[in-house]
């Protein structure tokens with residue numbers, strides 16, 4: 001069977017397998033020493049005082065909504081160019097989602113449009129969730145300024161951006177945002193199988209998060225060893241030691257993984273630069289892109305090619321692409337609930353028409369890169385490219 005080249009993939013080596021095996025042989029395979037170690041390592045790597053690992057990035061976002069007590073009447077701002085999990089955490093807390101369009105260099109939430117909204121709204125804006133789309137940081141300086149001026153919490157949904165930097169700082173996410181979420185799904189820059197975390201500098205928040213992920217159980221060992229109390233309903237969003245062992249081992253290779261992703265991106269840049277009807281991703285001077293995605297834009301309209309035809313042809317050649325993302329305001333739930341119109345989101349709609357996520361992951365070979373780019377050129381230009 002022909003091997004499919006996917007847009008993203010995990011990269012597991014013997015060291016990963018050995019550490020997971022060690023975790024399997026431990027006396028505790030959940031909530032043991034590997035959980036604590038993974039949290040400590042993540043805090044150190046991303047320069048946060050505290051870290052709570054959870055079952056996935058979706059749970060991490062939802063727990064922030066619960067932690068900050070979002071409720072009916074609260075408004076949370078976010079980007080329409082993200083995964084479903086980003087706004088779903090707002091809706092699951094019964095708060096209102098307000099999508100603000102992206103700016104069209106980095107495809108992240110546009111601070112100017114955020115400020116325009118804040119100037120005229122009477123809504124209670126409680127927080128803004130920014131997404132470092134594809135691994136390129138948002139304009140966090142401007143977003144922090146607005147958060148201070150208009151008094152709301154700043155959350156960095158950093159699920160794409162482990163290993164990114166801003167102004168040469170790998171701890172930028174926590175520096176600017178009050179709370180940061182990460183995901184360790186296999187297509188991400190590092191994986192723990194499934195997994196996620198919340199990073200913050202606030203001891204009380206971190207304590208609450210650790211209680212919340214464990215069915216809101218508060219141990220009361222002073223009274224008796226078996227005693228515990230519960231003050232609000234909680235969840236089981238724990239991450240096992242097996243996942244954490246894999247995460248610990250993968251985190252050690254994050255810088256190398258990102259370096260390899262950047263090398264692949266550079267090759268793609270060189271191949272696609274100045275080609276007609278193709279736009280390559282931007283990396284601003286102050287940013288260090290971690291290329292969770294290589295988000296290419298192809299002007300299908302000019303080329304008179306249907307995007308779905310292009311996808312099919314690529315798959316026939318064994319290349320599985322993806323689109324990140326169908327803008328969230330186009331999802332039936334959001335469209336219907338908030339009566340959203342595409343005409344209010346020109347940048348993200350334009351981007352969606354053109355966006356194609358092409359294969360990028362450590363281990364993608366030069367031959368595979370050449371194969372992918374050759375097929376793209378063959379299909380869109382209808383010529384044999386050499």
Ligand SMILES: Cc1ncc(COP(=O)(O)O)c(C=O)c1O
Pocket residue numbers: 056057058059082083085086131157159160182183184185195196
């Ligand atoms: C931007 C963003 N936020 C949140 C998530 C949710 O993470 P998880 O899949 O670990 O639940 C993802 C996952 O793809 C994501 O890309």
